[in-house]
Amino acid sequence: MSDITFIRAESVTTEPRLTRGVLIGVTMALIAVLLFAPLIAVFAEALSRGWAAAVASLASPDARSAIRLTLIVAAIAVPLNAVFGIAAAWAITKFDFRGKAFLITLIDLPFSVSPVVAGLALVLLFGVNSSLGAWLVANDLRIVFAFPGIVLATMFVTFPFVARELIPVMIEQGRAEEEAALTLGASGWRTFFTVTLPNIRWALLYGVLLCNARAMGEFGAVAVISGKIRGETTTMPIMIEMLYNEYLSVAAFSLAAVLALLALVTLTLKSLLEWRHADLLAATRRH
Amino acid sequence: MNIEIEELAKEFGTERALHPVSLAIPSGALIALLGPSGSGKTTLLRILGGLEFPTSGRVLFDGADATGLTVQERRAGFVFQHYALFKHMTVFENVAYGLRARKRRERPTDAEITRRVSRLLDLIQLPDIGARYPSQLSGGQRQRVALARALAIEPRMLLLDEPFGALDAKVRKELRQGLREIHDRTGLTTVFVTHDQEEAMELADLVVVMSMGRIEQVGKPAEIRAKPASDFVRDFTAA
Numbered sequence A: 001m002s003d004i005t006f007i008r009a010e011s012v013t014t015e016p017r018l019t020r021g022v023l024i025g026v027t028m029a030l031i032a033v034l035l036f037a038p039l040i041a042v043f044a045e046a047l048s049r050g051w052a053a054a055v056a057s058l059a060s061p062d063a064r065s066a067i068r069l070t071l072i073v074a075a076i077a078v079p080l081n082a083v084f085g086i087a088a089a090w091a092i093t094k095f096d097f098r099g100k101a102f103l104i105t106l107i108d109l110p111f112s113v114s115p116v117v118a119g120l121a122l123v124l125l126f127g128v129n130s131s132l133g134a135w136l137v138a139n140d141l142r143i144v145f146a147f148p149g150i151v152l153a154t155m156f157v158t159f160p161f162v163a164r165e166l167i168p169v170m171i172e173q174g175r176a177e178e179e180a181a182l183t184l185g186a187s188g189w190r191t192f193f194t195v196t197l198p199n200i201r202w203a204l205l206y207g208v209l210l211c212n213a214r215a216m217g218e219f220g221a222v223a224v225i226s227g228k229i230r231g232e233t234t235t236m237p238i239m240i241e242m243l244y245n246e247y248l249s250v251a252a253f254s255l256a257a258v259l260a261l262l263a264l265v266t267l268t269l270k271s272l273l274e275w276r277h278a279d280l281l282a283a284t285r286r287h
Numbered sequence B: 001m002n003i004e005i006e007e008l009a010k011e012f013g014t015e016r017a018l019h020p021v022s023l024a025i026p027s028g029a030l031i032a033l034l035g036p037s038g039s040g041k042t043t044l045l046r047i048l049g050g051l052e053f054p055t056s057g058r059v060l061f062d063g064a065d066a067t068g069l070t071v072q073e074r075r076a077g078f079v080f081q082h083y084a085l086f087k088h089m090t091v092f093e094n095v096a097y098g099l100r101a102r103k104r105r106e107r108p109t110d111a112e113i114t115r116r117v118s119r120l121l122d123l124i125q126l127p128d129i130g131a132r133y134p135s136q137l138s139g140g141q142r143q144r145v146a147l148a149r150a151l152a153i154e155p156r157m158l159l160l161d162e163p164f165g166a167l168d169a170k171v172r173k174e175l176r177q178g179l180r181e182i183h184d185r186t187g188l189t190t191v192f193v194t195h196d197q198e199e200a201m202e203l204a205d206l207v208v209v210m211s212m213g214r215i216e217q218v219g220k221p222a223e224i225r226a227k228p229a230s231d232f233v234r235d236f237t238a239a
């Protein structure tokens, strides 16, 4: 999206060379200091005792269970939030109803509430001290300090990403194409899958990738609700913190490097998809 | 198919878009809904197409009550104001959309779909653009593709919202002729919306002049010119 605008902006504006050079230089320097340097530091620290030590630390049961848990939580939370995000964006952009403005504010709530507070709220709601929690425990359904709680906390924190990406795109596109499909005899579902979804696929992909990155990286809410039971409810970020606090810096940074790599993979995936479909992307945007 | 509209009214919240209006559209006619912006033309057209439902009143198709029919059941070929072509589909897929959306039993074979789409592209005199995307077409071409897409479902009527609104004067004249020819060939009852009195007078068999949610006059272009029913009609249709 941004590169297309940039190309046009460059050919239209005629900023003096010097201004442009300085701006680009400053941006590059900031990116280097704020983004690349920390990333490189993590990898350097992970490999400070050599490859073998790093790989060995990742092969430990704690590290492996943390990686597995994080991937499984993301694999559940992200698709569910994609579905909820589409539903929320659909409701907000295609229908008029009372309380719409309130719903839009509500969607953003997870962004403004500290994740720790969110985690505490879930503990209060589902913990043994609440009647709901007591009932759950009586029926042997464990949410707090267990896997379902981690999924819930992750979903709460990452809920806005997909909806936030979709709402502006869906507002801009309006309802005309969907209405056209309906007049041509298509059912509501068919219209959704053949018209709505293809029209929002880039925004959806972007939202899902952001959601995924955050889901894998979430610390605060998960730290509270997971109870940090080693090897059982410790996701990668939690495990990294524990290892770091125990002065196991190679293990901590190796795991951190894996987490960073997972984020880089999602980013690369996004660029690759955009590049492969650049012509189609441009065609839909120009219209 | 003839269309009857009985005491049709539409309110959006407190806003009255249509006061109760009645109108009979004879089968096979080419009708213009003419009026200034905000006079309720689009609302009336959308109610006919099943995209909007009236607050009160009835719509009859060939004498049968159609007020409660869903948009899919109406089988109205609808051409939207900005055409609303599916931008991620080729022209071919756009035109084929309505055929592919049919229930399996009624769906033509792929070969039959290809044949019908080419015939429609011939009809709109754009036989070679099937592989293009809407973004690669001119405004006039887009309008004709939208028309072909609407015709593909073998509609019972044709409804067009400002079909020439977004085009420059020269293309507009050509396409007016095109719409007339397609109407005469298919014999479909056709209703189009316009705010351009010249366009309405030149193209339509019957002109419905609207203002502020009311029908001011219905008549042949010559009748409206000769005997305007109100000052508004006289002023609005003054050439």
Ligand SMILES: Nc1ncnc2c1ncn2[C@@H]1O[C@H](COP(=O)(O)OP(=O)(O)O)[C@@H](O)[C@H]1O
Pocket (backbone or CB within 6 Å): B012, B015, B016, B017, B035, B036, B037, B038, B039, B040, B041, B042, B043, B044
């Ligand atoms: N979805 C809607 N919600 C609220 N008001 C509407 C809506 N659609 C149309 N209106 C109102 O109804 C009136 C008639 O609109 P419309 O039928 O679009 O007129 P026209 O097509 O003649 O310009 C206008 O005052 C418009 O503001």
Ligand SMILES: [Mg+2]
Pocket (backbone or CB within 6 Å): B041, B042, B043, B193
């Ligand atoms: Mg209108």
